[in-house]
Amino acid sequence: MTTPLITARDLTIRRGDHVILDHVNVEIRAGEIVTVVGPNGSGKSTFLRALIGAIRPSSGSIERAPGLRIGYVPQKLAIDHSLPLTVRRFLELPHRIGRTRANQVLAQAGAEALADRQMVDLSGGQFQRVLLARALLEQPRLLLLDEATQGLDQPGAAAFYRRIEEVRREIGCAIVMVSHDLHVVMAASDRVICLNGHICCEGTPAIVADAPEYRALFGTGTKGALALYRHEHTHDHDHDHGPEHGSDPHHHHSPDPASEDAQI
Numbered sequence: 001m002t003t004p005l006i007t008a009r010d011l012t013i014r015r016g017d018h019v020i021l022d023h024v025n026v027e028i029r030a031g032e033i034v035t036v037v038g039p040n041g042s043g044k045s046t047f048l049r050a051l052i053g054a055i056r057p058s059s060g061s062i063e064r065a066p067g068l069r070i071g072y073v074p075q076k077l078a079i080d081h082s083l084p085l086t087v088r089r090f091l092e093l094p095h096r097i098g099r100t101r102a103n104q105v106l107a108q109a110g111a112e113a114l115a116d117r118q119m120v121d122l123s124g125g126q127f128q129r130v131l132l133a134r135a136l137l138e139q140p141r142l143l144l145l146d147e148a149t150q151g152l153d154q155p156g157a158a159a160f161y162r163r164i165e166e167v168r169r170e171i172g173c174a175i176v177m178v179s180h181d182l183h184v185v186m187a188a189s190d191r192v193i194c195l196n197g198h199i200c201c202e203g204t205p206a207i208v209a210d211a212p213e214y215r216a217l218f219g220t221g222t223k224g225a226l227a228l229y230r231h232e233h234t235h236d237h238d239h240d241h242g243p244e245h246g247s248d249p250h251h252h253h254s255p256d257p258a259s260e261d262a263q264i
């Protein structure tokens with residue numbers, strides 16, 4: 001086992017009397033894709049913000065590997081509609097970067113055609129890809145995404161997650177994402193953590209979908225969708241996900257093939 005990139009130990013975050021996170025223990029290792037699911041208000045964003053160091057634990061700790069570079073794709077980012085700002089200029093805030101580097105990260109995020117477009121003219125999916133490109137600028141070893149597909153339709157979300165898997169393959173970073181698109185996101189994950197103030201259950205997507213704690217929170221609605229993915233992946237698709245994930249046929253696969261070509 002490699003050393004974890006980041007470890008939350010007994011992470012507890014309180015605001016007044018409200019315990020937002022209660023003794024949360026999580027380790028994230030190099031190259032894995034971890035999804036955090038949970039109902040509204042269950043502490044998912046707080047957890048990510050604690051991982052990047054934007055919130056201090058009330059008790060417990062967050063330990064990062066020395067020099068760990070983290071990329072963060074926020075839930076929302078407001079752009080002033082009266083401000084002319086191209087995608088290329090946006091990537092240069094706050095540091096100037098070379099044209100070649102900008103083109104590189106835009107290509108990694110599947111947004112190479114957008115460099116000279118105005119930020120305010122982008123569709124939701126294009127905007128998310130640009131935020132992803134920005135998060136890749138620092139060559140992160142850990143990429144955190146907070147509800148990155150909010151507002152995208154299902155094919156758009158599936159295409160975005162497929163892109164995330166490609167990014168992971170290309171640059172080998174670990175990925176932690178928070179999402180409500182349970183069936184899409186779970187299909188792309190190595191591990192799912194179900195959070196509701198504390199960790200209710202965790203494991204492979206299939207294990208979590210079957211867990212009584214998960215079903216109590218989400219019902220059985222996503223089970224059918226997971227079954228669908230399993231079914232789809234009995235066909236012969238590209239399973240080149242690298243050696244570390246080769247052992248479990250159910251636990252790491254692409255989204256619905258029908259959605260894979262969807263353009264955002």
Ligand SMILES: Nc1ncnc2c1ncn2[C@@H]1O[C@H](COP(=O)(O)OP(=O)(O)OP(=O)(O)O)[C@@H](O)[C@H]1O
Nearest residue numbers: 015018020038039040041042043044045046047147
């Ligand atoms: N700075 C704060 N002060 C007080 N309460 C807070 C603060 N930040 C978050 N909370 C509360 O903590 C709880 C968890 O919030 P958080 O945004 O982490 O949940 P979430 O799981 O990301 O929710 P959602 O799915 O709706 O985005 C909520 O009840 C929220 O109101």
